[in-house]
Ligand SMILES: Nc1nc2c(ncn2[C@@H]2O[C@H](COP(=O)(O)OP(=O)(O)O)[C@@H](O)[C@H]2O)c(=O)[nH]1
């Protein structure tokens with residue numbers, strides 16, 4: 001029963017960097033890890049790549065031969081992979097005893113409504129893979145209420161579409177305030193607290209003020225589902241990576257089923273530090289104090 005992670009999220013959210021960081025971390029604690037690159041747009045791959053979609057189809061060839069742009073090209077590549085899934089499953093056969101990290105493309109439509117990725121994942125599930133979707137989004141989106149709402153919608157739709165154990169992550173938490181200050185404490189954003197506070201900011205905005213009813217309906221929708229929450233990650237920070245891997249192991253059941261040496265050590269560190277990250281520590285480390293008036 002192979003375990004693994006599906007790494008998804010918009011372009012530039014840090015998926016490839018995360019795969020390399022998680023590979024190094026998990027290998028260091030004794031887990032046998034393999035990375036499968038399924039993103040045809042990954043030109044320079046930093047990590048050792050056991051399976052690479054570029055050996056099946058390249059984005060350049062697709063764009064040239066079918067006169068497609070980069071977006072259409074990537075969609076086609078994933079549809080082509082679905083049609084030739086035996087290529088992937090044969091390569092995976094020799095990695096049955098590995099923990100697999102799948103590096104996916106960033107085209108969000110592949111995870112919100114297009115069916116190719118969903119069908120590929122269904123097939124892997126039938127082959128007994130225990131996968132967790134790790135959805136990365138740039139932490140700095142929290143500084144803009146409209147972007148934060150769109151990230152919530154994207155995360156929600158991806159959760160519903162993929163139907164996998166799912167861990168949403170605010171990536172690059174070390175850069176969270178690089179484009180401005182957060183209005184509320186970090187836990188407001190990670191725990192997706194009362195979004196009516198954000199409605200005021202959305203309605204103040206020159207553009208948003210024209211769509212007050214729509215803003216309210218979107219906030220209601222997210223709150224009605226009550227599914228989205230976030231963990232955080234700074235990929236080069238060992239504690240941050242440890243805590244995230246604990247959460248992922250718990251979500252996917254590896255913590256109960258993967259009886260490897262590495263699993264033992266991650267459970268040990270989990271017992272030492274507790275499963276849940278304390279958002280206040282992360283806030284203290286990476287953010288300035290929010291203004292007292294706005295503080296929640
Ligand atoms: N500061 C910081 N930069 C990061 C982190 N994770 C990724 N990056 C940077 O974000 C950029 C995009 O990362 P990449 O992995 O290529 O994103 P992808 O398109 O989602 O695969 C690169 O320049 C990375 O170095 C992080 O935790 N902190």
Ligand SMILES: [Mg+2]
Pocket residue numbers: 015016017039042
């Ligand atoms: Mg990438």
